[in-house]
Amino acid sequence: MNSSGTYTVKEVAAFLRITAQAVYNLIKREEIAAFKVGSAVRILNADLDAYVERRKRLFAAQNASYEAPAEGSVAARRICARFPASGNDVPGFALDSVSFEIPAGSTLGILGSSGSGKTLLLKALAGLVNLDAGAFFMGSRRLDLLASHERRIGLVFQDYALYPMLDGGGNIAFPLKAGHAAKETIDPAVERIALELGIEPSYLPKRIAALPEGIKQLVAIGRAENRPAGRQVELFLMDEPLVHLDARLREETRAFLKRLVASFGATTIYAFNEAVDALALSDRLLLMRDGAVVQFGPTAEVFSRPAAPDLMELLSLNGVSELSGVYADGEAEITGLGAVVPASLPADAPRGYRGRVRLLFRTEEVEPASIGDPSALRALIERSAPYGGERVLASGPVVAFGASEPADDAPRVTFVAPEETEGIAVFKPKGAMAYPFPS
Known part of the structure; x- marks a missing residue:
């Protein structure tokens, strides 16, 4: 065009x-x-x-004009980027008019499935990918017009991108040496950052290949933070910083990273594949699909009202279960079962909507119920696995009250149940999202 x-x-x-x-x-x-x-x-x-x-x-x-945000804000305006063309082809779309605005000093989690554009967006913000359109501001300063090394951005890559020919201390020191910092300031700066990050001095002289994964991650953060005087990092970009860690170390590092980022005081933008990391570390969430923003807002708000069924799945720790029903006035009656559960419509649903809906609830957001409870569901447990404490993650078909076996077309659900449950569980969702069927 x-x-x-x-x-x-x-x-x-x-x-x-x-x-x-x-x-x-x-x-x-x-x-x-x-x-x-x-x-x-x-x-x-x-x-x-x-x-x-x-x-x-x-x-x-x-063809748009890009307005700078107020001081104290970080904003992306209509960022577009395309994959390079090959042969006679036109470039393929990658980032599709991405916009957001957050307060300086806050944390933003970008969440999406593989290929949704998370990493590409971070690289675009850092100046490693050319933009076809759009602007990126920190206050009145327009960063996309600056060279990447002038943006005061610290980028932590998913694979760390550490220099294998240097030891741990050498990697942390690299930005100072590249910036021609005074020699007498480099070693004290490395020692200060190592102490700040909890890196034991014995790791600093070791080659990168000999370092544990968790230490490699901290070295990468230290290198991103370490800048010559007058060029301190104002924005951290971290691409899946916990992805290579095992479950125990991941939980410990998540808590440590939250404290660390708060101590930096800099704006931090993460890219995540896992909802648990995004929910724990982000003040705001930006959900992506096919290179475009599909939902953006405060973390609690986005989590409680995902805009689409696939986003609710994305924001679930153990997946979701789906039923069908009829919605009216904050409740939905489940088709064929008569149970009535509290339900919420997505923000873009027609005002005053009443009618058929897809009902989704998170597997962990259920509680035990009695047979007489109007919200209760009765399910046959066919499979289960330990969930933690005295609970199991169970799955099986829904069985109508009074019936000994599920109907042929009975929906299957997954839910958290007490460990002592034998064969049949009676439970109720604490709440469900009701997505209207297309008209």
Whole structure:
């Protein structure tokens, strides 16, 4: 799309290639066959419509004016980036008009499945990826117009990206040496940071390959923090900082990292794959899908009201269970069972909505119930595994009260139950999200 808003010959040719490839893929999947043409056309149109809409958003971002936030805020405005083109292809979309604004000194957790664009967004903010459109501000200072080394950003890579030819202390010292800091200041700075991070002095002279995973992580943080005088880090970007740690060390490091980041006082933006890490470390959450922001807000608010079923799954520690029902006035009656459970609609649901919904509840957000409780569900336990304490994570079909066996089409649920439960459990969700079926 050029400055007049029309498509170029190259882009029209790309649309035709996309169409041809999509048709070929559908034929291979036997979507285009007798009685399936309508389905194939819908899939094809959806792919092309999505591409066109993304192209429109990119054009709008390229022609927008970007307003700086108030001092004391960090803001991204319509950030767009595309994968490089190959051959005659047009570039593929990667970041799709990403925007957010947070207070300086706060923590933001970017959460999404693999391939959602989390790492690419961090690299774009750090200046390691060229932007096709958008702006990134820290107060009135526009960072995307500065070289990456001028942004006062400390980036901690998922794989640490430590220099294998240097020892632990050498990695921490590297930014000072590269910044031509006075020699007499380097060793004291490394010792101070090691003490601050809890790195034992015996680890500093060891090669990176000989360091435990947890120490490598701390060395990477120390290197990101260590800057010459006058160039102190104002923003930390951490890409899945806990992903390589085992469960015990992960829990310890999570608590340590929370205290450490608070002591820095700098704004921190994380990328996470695991909800438990994002919920523990973030003041605000930004949920991503296919390179775009699908929900953003305070952590407690986003967790309590995910905007879509896949986001609720993403924000669950042990997955979700799904039932169907009819919603009205803060409650939903479960289809075929008669139980009525408290339920919430997503923020974008039609005002005053009443009607059929998908009911999702988190497996751990249940409690024991009595048979006479109007919210109670009765489930046959077919499988279970220890959950902690005197509880198990159980799964099985829902059984109607008074019936000895589940119906053939009975929904299956997963839930936390008391360990002494034998065969049948009666429980109720503490609350559920009610997502309206498409009209």
